[in-house]
Amino acid sequence: MVRPSGRGARRLRLAGVVAAGAALALGVMWLVFPDRVRVASSVGVPGLPPPPSEVWPEAVHELPLRLPDGNPYQPILFLDRDRMLIKVEAGLLASYDLRTGEVKDLVRLRKEIRASGFAVGSGAIVWWTSRRDRDGQVVDIWTAPITGGKAAVRASARPDGLVKDPRLQVLSSALVSMDSFSGLSVAGGNIYWSSVNAGLWRLPLAGGAPPAPVPGTAGYHLLSYPWMGRPDEWGRPLPPGQATPGDTNRPVFGDLLNIETGETSTAVIPPDTHSWTCGLTRCMGPLPGNSGENGAAQSRDGSAQRRLPSMETQNAAIARDRFSILRVYGTGHRVEAVALVDLKTGEAGLVGRRGVGDGLARGQLFHHTDLYSYRLNDKMIIVDLRAIP
Secondary structure (H helix, E strand, O other): OOOOOOOHHHOEEOOOOOOOHHHHOOOOOOOOOOOOOEEOOEOOEOOOOOOHHHHOHHHEEEEEOEOOOOOEEEEEEEOOOOEEEEEEOOOEEEEEEOOOOOEEEEEEOOOOOOEEEEEEEOOEEEEEEEEEEOOEEEEEEEEEEOOOOOOEEEEEEOOOOEOOOHHHOOOOOOOOOEOOEEEEEEEOOEEEEEEOOOEEEEEEOOOOOOOEEOOOOOOOEEEEOOEEEEOOOOOOOOOOOOOOOOOOOOOEOOEEEEOOOOOEEEOOOOOOOOOOEEOOOEEEEEOOOOOOOOEEEEEOOOOOOEEEOOEEOOOOOOEOOOEEEEEEEOHHHOEEEEEEEEOOOOEEEEEEEOOEOOOOOOOOOOOOOOEEEEEEOOEEEEEEHHHOO
16 A cells, blocks of 8 residues: 655645636646645646545555456456455456455456446346347346356346437437446345336346336436436436427436435536536536636535536546546646546545556546546556545
8 A cells, every 4th residue: 555655735625716717727836825726736747636645545555557467457346345356358357455465266257248337235246248139239237246156147138229208319329319228236135227218127136037127217317226317418318398408507417316215306506507417415517618627516405616627527427426537627728637536525636647657548437436546657556435534
């Protein structure tokens, strides 16, 4: 575990008000005032956030890029406090113990089929794969014991049927006008996922029954069971009476539904804004009139707004209702870096820089994401989001 000194001196905290316009350019040293943005520069890069190891030292792990047998790997999620689930290029799921460095093979995968959407719960690892047969696309849902063993297909579904409700169609893309598959998760002994046509699907983890749609959830997308949200990133479903996706002021997951209690929540976002996205308690999006180069985060009820200067929130997701990966703008309206941002505290850590390591690539986040990984200086850097206080 990396534990450099000087943590307090090199943090980035995004204050609740906008800093002076002249300070928004990279290469400018930010002044420290209680009511303004405070940015401590990383080594040799004035104006950029420091690395995560200096912001959250207790959460950062530095690992080799390859396993002892020479195989590359991809970190996925945590199995328990110390063990991480990884996907090995050789076609394996394995556990990687961050405390001891031990790597243990768990499940053999079919190497020719890409496995996606991993989740864990109730003693099982769950994922899905996609294939095509003579009738079209088929999604297979797999499980395996979390302790290791043989993988088994629990169910197969066809997610590419034409969307029947015109409010769920997206005219700009033939691909997303098909029924989509998203949000695979495990809760209470069941596997859940959502699709555009039917809403939520439920499949008993132990088997014995086929997948079945949950009534009253059509048009909703699984965020974090039992919470579902709408619209999705394509603006589906459309409001009643609207024929095309034109209202960009509707935030992604702006409307929430708890399918167990019936509780609902509608997000309140600033007027004259667009392209906002929400989690269970927070929302974020670009501020009006700045071409998306300055964002903001706030509570779903519109309170506690925190400005995110020089950070682009468009097409970004919120993990664990708190974290996001945002692009950082420099001078000349050019993206210079990528930062992991804590929307709760305003702290941020540099996880990518133009021309270095993975560059400006951003790993995909979901609500349940519990780690973020990136490559730097021939090392695999793991940020354990659970360990950030």
